[in-house]
Amino acid sequence: MTDAGLKALLVARGLEEGFAKVGICRPDAVPETAARLAAFLDAGHHGQMGWMAERVKWRGSAAALWPQARSVIMLAEAYTPEGNPMTGLAARDRGVVSCYAQGKDYHDLVKRRLKRLGRWLVDQSGCEIKVFVDTAPVMEKPLAQAAGLGWQGKHTNLLGRDLGNWVFLGAIFTTLELPVDAPEVDHCGTCSACLDICPTEAFPAPYRLDARRCISYLTIEHKGPVDEDLRGLMGNRIYGCDDCLAVCPWNKFAVAAGEIGYQPRVGLPELAELAMLDDAAFRARFAGSPIKRIGRDRFVRNVLYAIGNSGMPGLRGAAMGLLDDADPAVADAARWAVGRL
Template sequence: MERPALKTLAAEIGFTDARICRADEAWDAGARLAEFVAEGRHGTMAWMEETLERRQHPTAMWPDAKSAVVVAMNYGPDADPLPLLERKSEGVISVYAQNNDYHDLIKKRLKQLARAFVAETGAEVKVFVDTAPLMEKPLAAKAGMGWQGKHTNLVSREHGSWLFLGVMLTTAELEPDAGETDHCGSCRACLDICPTDAFPGPYQIDARRCISYLTIEHKDPIPEEFRPMMGNRIYGCDDCLAVCPWNKFAATAREAAFHPRAELKGPLLSELAALDDTEFRQVFTASPIKRIGRDRFVRNVLIAIGNSQDESLVPRVESLLADASPLVRGMAVWALSRLAPGKAAQRAGAALADEADPHVRSEWGAAAHP
């Protein structure tokens, strides 16, 4: 299958873009990843260290790979998500997670592309949608789909920052596309907007300070220093993507599965905090949010409540002080200390006597001295 035919088929299947690069050439992305891990910037994502050797180059995972076909689907929002940050009693969910999990849809269509490619060429293929130790963003940049901006995410001149990626590795030797050059110039909007200063420098990120990491990947209590900076972000963070000037070229997602569900676009914190495990699973069926579980999600919601300055939420917080999850109880204490410090201090003595979990005891100890 020649490159034009492959790209035409990808477009017919529903992909926004498709580009090709060599998968067996040397690149510096592996060295950058090794440095990232060596400095501990991956935080508690132990899988990054465990799979580092295979992750450093496509052929480390599949030695026979010769070419990579990188596909993308646009998930651009219909409006700027940043104004939602001012609606303090509502939760802000990252644009990509406001509907169904993108992995399933993209992998289904990528397999469709792969089947047609194999039928015509007989070559071997393997497909990936963020499900294996493969660095999709460097491959997309190498294939000319865009470049990795100063926020380390892919930026496209045609589509902006809102792109889901998938990769088909193959033993076929395909004609590669020309790579893209960096067009960030002197702009540092993505670096300057980050609430937690997660970028040590341009083209570098420290996941331990990133709100997306903290709300999604981090399983323990979120460090207190970052909680006020999180505002009402309860799952992920779009700030560095949304502020990118190249998004003026981005279109609204055509795929209906990526359009936001009404109930997930500015949901009320009071309602989210009331979810038990069964209700959480029902609300977030087929959503990527489901994978973090109810307790971590409510932890995030309670931090947003603590930042809301909405004293009407105090009863909801108090109802979670006896939650079965220590993670939830601890964040309920912190939220109460923010909304009603006097009430938290009054309750601290009895609570300290009854609480066994050290993290929750620490939260009560801090609340005792507002």
């Protein structure tokens, strides 16, 4: 079988598995990534995400991550929400959870498909592979652009003319030298909707993100108390933020989610109820969800910020019950919320 014939079968198989788009590039297709990453780190824009700097050599170069790799197969899987996720921001007594975390953990779902596809490729060709889903030092978005899946928009996320921007990315590194796809070019034009909507002004410039001001970072990655100047801007977002994704005009071409596991299970939970969760109840409620990874303390801290932003005196009691919480960040958030109400 020719390399082109194998690639055609691979793409068809990937689509059958449920991926929305498949593309291929070389591991060294984006040499500029290392310099961009270094500038991001030097500016301190990664905040507390020290893991980004720990393996910077691998993260900055896919070729260095696995020198035996000759091709990178990039795959996009859609998780497009059915409605407008920003409508929940008006329900001040409830918490808003990012769309990607509404269902089952995408790491498990995407990796399962990648492994099946990878095994098929190994059976067809006898090659070696490595599979990655957001848990290894792989710069998925630049590689996805190099593979023609889409481009990194001004909000730094990947979007495509035939995908929108509600996608997860997976990668299969292989020792096969498969034909590559043409890289995608930028189609953002003069649009600045994603930059203008950001509640915390986390974009110092188009295509640049200061994670230290990003609500997704603050609610998920940031440990300890959040700067008081930012708390009031977080609204009722308790896990992640979808604003810059939701306003992208290219979403009118977004692919529908095909995986039933991405169907919402969390919804718009009541803040008063969430504030009462202890560690065991938190783990039970969010078993199998990406939310579980941040732990009860960080989650309840976020809930208390949302309570403080609610403007609803009826929620004051829920915050008062946590004034003496064993976690200092939770107790601090409770004091802040009580003071605001």
